[in-house]
Amino acid sequence: MKTDLITVSPDTPVLKAREILDTKKISHLPVTDGKARLLGIVTDRDLKEAWASPASTLSVYELTYVLQKLKVESIMTKDVLIATPDMTIERAARILHDHRIGALPVVKDDKVVGIITATDLMEVLLTSLGMSDDSGRLSMIVKDRIGILAEIGKAMQQSGINIRSVITFPLRGHRDLWQLIMRVNMKVYDKALEALQAKGFKVITHYVEDVTPYLPD
CATH class of the missing domain: 3.30.70.260 (ACT domain)
Known part of the structure; x- marks a missing residue:
């Protein structure tokens, strides 16, 4: 898992979350409170859907205004599947595959301590194959x-x-x-x-x- 976590708070503007994803070249942002407790997760897909939903009826200026007011808590997934530090790689891979998701926040003692993504698992697979x-x-x-x-x-x-x-x-x-x-x-x-x-x-x-x-x- 990656432990150098980038997280956002529920009141983070959607535009700011989009900027973070683009700048850091990541696809998932755990949403936490001030004590590292997991509240949800926002993904690149969530942000694309937020962009698309009002786009057909609003002008560019209206859309910009709406997105400036929109907060992460309005679009994040709250029912988040998680992993634990002692979960096997195989089990994490099975959860990602079966639920067709791209990442699992890793939680210990009710606090987010890392994240594991499909890309991380691919690296493990290639390493184990001796590629x-x-x-x-x-x-x-x-x-x-x-x-x-x-x-x-x-x-x-x-x-x-x-x-x-x-x-x-x-x-x-x-x-x-x-x-x-x-x-x-x-x-x-x-x-x-x-x-x-x-x-x-x-x-x-x-x-x-x-x-x-x-x-x-």
């Missing part, structure tokens, strides 16, 4: 059985290759088959590929639409 310019991706379709990770790890160990990351997920449409994606340093990429192929693995090194040729025997 970097100096790493390469090797993909295999494997049977869901005990020892498969050990076999791949042993093949890499015997070749003196360090695995940067491994992730597995079920192969859609194929029961008991999983796709395993491994990343290694580009300097040993070809060596890793040869080692896996020597052990009988059908390695996917590029995008393929039909994975049938790569299914295990």
Whole structure:
């Protein structure tokens, strides 16, 4: 989570909130009282809707006047979903996904102590995947059985290759088959590929639409 929080009070003018979002290049502003207690949250979407709602019936001058008088408390979401500092990344991601929201204020002892956004979670995902310019991706379709990770790890160990990351997920449409994606340093990429192929693995090194040729025997 980010702890260098930028918050606003309920009586903050909407125009000021818009300025903060633009200047700080953020999309969410927790709304708090004077004691860091969470009262609501205002988002970039909320502000766009506030801009659009009266725009069709008011002149530019009238619209400016209305927006100058409008306060954050009039447009903020009050029923806010939150996270806690000890919540797992997976749980936070599930809440964001299921409720189609972009951020979760993090609350401890009734006070806002941070915020976690979809962008933060994407950074965590990329880090956990070992994604970097100096790493390469090797993909295999494997049977869901005990020892498969050990076999791949042993093949890499015997070749003196360090695995940067491994992730597995079920192969859609194929029961008991999983796709395993491994990343290694580009300097040993070809060596890793040869080692896996020597052990009988059908390695996917590029995008393929039909994975049938790569299914295990």
